[in-house]
Structures are given as C-alpha cells and as structure tokens.
Amino acid sequence: MGLLKVTKDLFTVNENPSTDTATAEPAETRREEITYQDYGYQQASLLGGSIAGLRVCLQKIYYDFKERIKNDKERQDDLKKPMKVKLEEHKGDIDRWENRIGKMKEEDLPALLRKIDTLKEEKKHLRENPHEIVGDLTGRPSFYIGCFILATLTIYLFVFYSSASYSTFLRNSS
Secondary structure: OHHHHHHHHHOOOOOOHHHHHHHHHHHHHHHHHOOHHHHHHHHHHHHOOOHHHHHHHHHHHHHHHHHHHHHOHHHHHHHHHHHHHHHHHHHHHHHHHHHHHHHHHHHHHHHHHHHHHHHHHHHHHHHHOOHHHHOOOOHHHHHHHHHHHHHHHHHHHHHHHHHHHHHHHOOOOO
C-alpha cells in the first residue's frame, strides 16, 4: 500500500503552482535541519522498508555527504595543511641530500680518487724498489750474530743456575 501511495504521488499534478514555490523554500531549509535518523525514518516509511530502497537511500546519503565535504573548501584546506607541511619538509630534505651528494661528487670523490692513484703509484714504486722496505742488507748478519750470542748465553745461564741449585739443595741433604 505504501508503494502505491508513493507512485501515485509521483505522477500527480499540482493545480496550485503559486503555493508550490512558496513551500519550496521552507522545504529546503527544513531539509538542512533534518537529521540523518529522521531522514532515514521518512524514507523507510515511504519505501515500505525494502532492502533495495535502503541501498538507494544509503548511497544517496553517502554521495551527498561526500559532495558536502568536497564543497567545504575551508575544511579541506585545514585537512591538507599537515600534509603540505610534511611535503615542504620532505622537499627540504631532498634539497639537503642533493647538496650533500653534489658536494661528495665535486669534492670528496676526486680527493679519494687522487688518494687511490697515489697509493697505486706508491705500491708500484715499492714493487720496483723493495730494498726501501726491507732496509739495509748489511744489518742482517749482525742480527743473526746477536741472536746466536743471546741463545748461547741463555743456555749457559740455565746450566749454571741449574748446577748451583743442585749443589746447594741436593748435596747438603746427602
């Protein structure tokens, strides 16, 4: 019965057009004052509580809400402010990193390449002239003679103190 009433009202013609324009303005103001709950109750009663009508009404409410938010420029600007601030910070970070990379390419990289070249030249020079690292070959025999003397003195002192301790501790007790 509710569906017949709705369809009947859709196709009726108003014979009093002057009252139609007068009532249109308060209806628009009333539409803004109406809550979602009241609007939903009215639509449900008009559509007889059908699921298809509920889906259509929910979609209409959703798109109206989306449209209202989209048209609210001030709120959109307020919501965009933090992201704009972050965007500017990231742009500043990008500029700083680009400057740092440019400095490395212009100053640090050539210095490191020069250092690598000097080390390669030094390595090549040392391979050609190993006596610079090894030192004087005349010092080697004196090193071996010193090691020999040190070894013989160590053996001599070991034998001397061993025999002295043996004669002191073991000879008196027998």
